[in-house]
Amino acid sequence: MMNHIPQGKYRPYPKIDLPNRQWPDNTITKAPRWCSVDLRDGNQALINPMDMQKKLELFRLLLKLGFKEIEVGFPSASKIEYDFLRRLVDDNLIPDDVTVQVLVQAREHLIAKTFDALRGVKKATVHLYNSTSVAQRKIVFSKSQEEIIALALEGVDLVKKYEANHNGEIYLEYSPESFTGTELEFAATISNAVTARWGISDNRKVIINLPATVEMATPNIYADQIEWMCRNLDNRENVIISTHTHNDRGTSIAATELAILAGADRVEGTLLSNGERTGNVDIITLALNMTSQGIDTGLDFSDVNEVVAVVEKVTELPTHPRHPYVGELVYTAFSGSHQDAINKGLAYQQAKEEPFWEVPYLPIDPADVGRTYESIIRINSQSGKGGVAYILEKNYGYHLPKAMHPEIGRAVQALSDAEGRVLESEEILKVFKDNYFNIKEHxxxxxxxxxxxxxxxxxxxxxxxxxxxxxxxxxxxxxxxxxxxxxxxxxxxxxxxxxxxxxxxxxxxxxxxxxxxxxxxxxxxxxxxxxxxxxxxxxxxxxxxxxxxxxxx
Missing domain, CATH: 3.30.160.270 (Alpha-isopropylmalate synthase LeuA, regulatory domain)
Incomplete structure (x- = not known):
């Protein structure tokens, strides 16, 4: 007998009162500021957290990809986090145009330890956070709104205290953690209190990070929340609104894209979506989505195979074969009709002079992310005659006349049916040669x-x-x-x-x-x-x- 969810256990997320919302009519025309949180948020979610060598390898990859803001850890939380930041400083591994970011809670001994780790860093963002949601205030902390604000302001004062003695630029980022579970009026009140206490100005901008620490509603709700905050934050021109979405509902990509439409300036995320529970938003997918729309993202994903290899190595997590843009099978067609359309599309693309990409079923050119054409079409029992012809042409140079496609297609399909699996290109070539070169002769x-x-x-x-x-x-x-x-x-x-x-x-x-x-x-x-x-x-x-x-x- 089917179990039923008890009535009243879950409730719909309330609509946002946002008259004349603007984001549905907007278009993404430029990339946001990107901040990788792989080394902190991603690392804390691993079964086996990264050691020093893995952290260094991932940091080098992030620099190679073009990240200018990298959250390197929580240096007051553990020795390895502290030692890693010191290694970056002592070995002069932080380029002058890169800002490292460190996470810290609003407690003096933690902030003191954080600034000790930051000695010698030329540009750093101190990411201060405390939980603001109704559930956290009621269940975890048993604190009022006023007490939560006081805690945040105490943290700001402490960062300012230690900033005064730091030889380098310090930027403030504040996150009302569990923003999506926080009343908007309270999120704006505490954020405005933080920026005012910091002394926000043209020369002293503040990052207000609005995390979907838990994804609780449809992406349009998150967009409404971001636009509402854009309208209600003081000194908006000097506030950098940042998003940090998780994937509890499986819509972190959509939520982030709609948030950018709604006015967000900056995105925090990870490579391949590693993060707590269902993961953080995947920056690769976000960036390549923008690439497919003709937007220069400032990030270099021209060799996604290398990215996947490094991330899998340091995280010890596999990449799903259907992961957008980078999965092993995402540029592969098994269906006969898909293969035929791709084959014709590639021939059309090659023949025309205009560069606009117009190949059916392939939203971007696989070559642009370092993938070869050899894996685009693979042959199984569902494949058609066009796919076989494509393999023989692209891999071996045989330009079979179209009328011949059904003949060789039937021969290859017979082997695939018998084997019950995908055929390798060498096996397809063997079928071709056995049927046309190595035949019984009268x-x-x-x-x-x-x-x-x-x-x-x-x-x-x-x-x-x-x-x-x-x-x-x-x-x-x-x-x-x-x-x-x-x-x-x-x-x-x-x-x-x-x-x-x-x-x-x-x-x-x-x-x-x-x-x-x-x-x-x-x-x-x-x-x-x-x-x-x-x-x-x-x-x-x-x-x-x-x-x-x-x-x-």
Missing amino acids: ITFKDVSLTSDNGNSKCTLSYLHNGKEITSQGEGNGPIDACKDALMKEYENNFSVKSYSEHSCGNKSSAKAVAYIEIQSEKVLSCFGVGADNDITVASIKALFCALNRAFN
Whole structure:
């Protein structure tokens, strides 16, 4: 019997009173300020937190990707957090244009320890936070709104106290933690109190971080909350509104994008969404979403394979194969109709001069993030003929005529059905060669000599037929026609040539000619043959013999 959720256990999140909301009509036109919290928020969520070497490797990756703001830890919380920041300072690993960020609670001994760790840092953001939500005030702290504000202001005063003796620039970030569970009026009141106590001005801007510490409602609600705060924060022009969304409802990406529409200036997140519970917002997905809209994000994700490799190594967490943009399978099509559309789209893209990306099913060019085209189409029992042709062309240089696609497609699908799995490209090539090059022969090409006069070709053709060597002459309006004429002097199977195509295959210096011939007869509606040789005429005749052996064996 199905269990029912008790009535009244959950309640809908209340709507935000926001007359004339503006964000639904806005468009994202520029990237926000990015802040990676992988080394702090991400690290605290790991089964095995990072050691020094892993932290350093991840920090180097974040710099390489272009992050200018990096939360490096909670130096007052543990020795490894403290030692890591000191290592960055002592080894001069922080570039001059990068601001490191440190998290701290509003307690003097923790703030003192934090500033001790910051000795020698030229630019740092001190991220001060305390919980403000109704649930936290009622259940965890048993404090009134006034007491919560007093705690935040005590923290600001302490940061100002230690800032006075720090030889470098200090910026303040304040987070009303669990913002999404906090009354908006109270969130604005405490944030305004913090910025006023800090002494906000043109030269002393403050980051107000509004975290969806727990994602509690649909993304449009978060956007409403951000726009409401934009309207109700004092000195808005000097406040940098930051988002920090978690993924409890699975909509952190959408919530962050709508928050940017609503006026957010800055985004905190992690690579590949690592973070507490269901994770933080994934900055890779956010940034590449913007890239797909023509926005320069300032971050370099041109080699996502390296990013995935480093993050998986330091976090010991796997990446889902369907993770947007970076998963192993996200640029892969198994469906026949998808494969056909992608194949045509790539050919169209290559042929046109205008660079605008117009390939069906691929929102961005995989090459832009360091992925190759080899993995775009993979063959299983659901795949179509176009996918097989794509693999043979892209991986091995065989440009199969379109009419031939169903023939080779059926042969490959038969193997995939029998194996019950995805086929490797080498296996597809083997099916192709087994069906067109390594076939049982009842008639075998040996040699040919050709002459041509005013478009008329004459040939002397040598071949084996059922163990008998035959040499005969023929003529026609081309080499293939002349060869057919020679064959029909003794060959018993009547046929006609339905189609012919050819191309070179391989590097220019060692290219082979490849020919495709389609024949038909009273018994065989269509059968293709393939031939390859250094000489295109010989390749064509080999293709004809291949077709005869396949059609009449």
